[in-house]
Amino acid sequence: MQALKDRILREGRNLGNGILKVDGFINHQVDPVLMDECGAAFAQAFAGCGATRILTAEISGIAPALAAARHMGLPVVYARKTKPITMPDQVYLTVAPSHTKGRMVELIVSPEFLPKGERVLIIDDFLATGATIQGLVRLTQAAGASLVGIGTLIEKIFEGGRNHLSYLNIPIVSLVCIASLDGGQICFCEPQ
Numbered sequence: 001m002q003a004l005k006d007r008i009l010r011e012g013r014n015l016g017n018g019i020l021k022v023d024g025f026i027n028h029q030v031d032p033v034l035m036d037e038c039g040a041a042f043a044q045a046f047a048g049c050g051a052t053r054i055l056t057a058e059i060s061g062i063a064p065a066l067a068a069a070r071h072m073g074l075p076v077v078y079a080r081k082t083k084p085i086t087m088p089d090q091v092y093l094t095v096a097p098s099h100t101k102g103r104m105v106e107l108i109v110s111p112e113f114l115p116k117g118e119r120v121l122i123i124d125d126f127l128a129t130g131a132t133i134q135g136l137v138r139l140t141q142a143a144g145a146s147l148v149g150i151g152t153l154i155e156k157i158f159e160g161g162r163n164h165l166s167y168l169n170i171p172i173v174s175l176v177c178i179a180s181l182d183g184g185q186i187c188f189c190e191p192q
Contacts, residue, residue: 001041001175004153005188007034014181018128018159026125026153030063038175039067042123042151045173046072049148051121053077055114055140057107057132064153065123074121077114079107079139088112092142096135107135109143116144127152127174130161137168154178157189 013021025031042064054076056065062078069076083091083106092109114120120140122133133150140147147170155162155174158181162172172192179189 001038003034003037004176007031008154008176008186012186014184014186016181016184018156018181020154020156020178020181020186022125022154026063027060035063035067036070038064038153039069039071041175042068042173043071046121046149046151046171049121049171050119051148052119053114053121055079055109055120055122055136056124057081057136060126061124064125064151068121068123068151072121075113077109079109079136081105081107083108092139094135094138094142096132097129098132107132107139109139111143114139114143114145118143118145119148120145121148122150123152124150125153127155127161127165127172128159130159130164133161133165137165149173151175155191156181157192162192 011024015021054065054069057079058081065076087110094107095104098105122136149171151173155177157179174191177189177191180187
């Protein structure tokens with residue numbers, strides 16, 4: 001997606017160690033117009049998947065998931081990282097490593113919002129190692145729901161996440177793919 005690629009080139013910062021800083025338009029401050037364009041692209045890519053709800057992770061996945069949900073007419077459920085007192089005692093819970101936080105984080109979903117039989121589309125900001133998305137897959141499976149696709153704004157091909165998710169045999173769509181962040185550069189490649 002050219003608009004996203006252009007924005008990464010203009011405002012993204014390669015911080016080294018495989019970290020791409022995009023917090024000026026995705027992760028801390030959100031550009032709603034760009035997210036709307038991304039949501040429309042996801043809606044087009046997953047038009048025939050039959051999703052009944054979108055699942056993402058708190059917090060950076062919420063903006064692209066919400067934009068996609070708006071274009072698809074679906075509800076968004078996000079896995080929380082802490083359990084509020086309003087959540088029931090029985091929850092779906094898994095842990096996943098966070099590259100940017102440098103530690104394991106919990107992913108928690110109330111069964112009330114991820115019922116058995118749902119057809120889940122996962123939308124997130126990044127696909128890197130695939131660890132967070134695998135956590136969302138585990139939550140989907142624990143709920144007895146079916147996974148119908150995965151969409152990400154940015155895929156870091158060099159971290160191999162797509163390969164770790166290939167066993168799922170579902171469509172994986174990334175709007176922008178990055179082949180390398182070596183030498184302080186941001187090197188794009190075509191989405192797979």
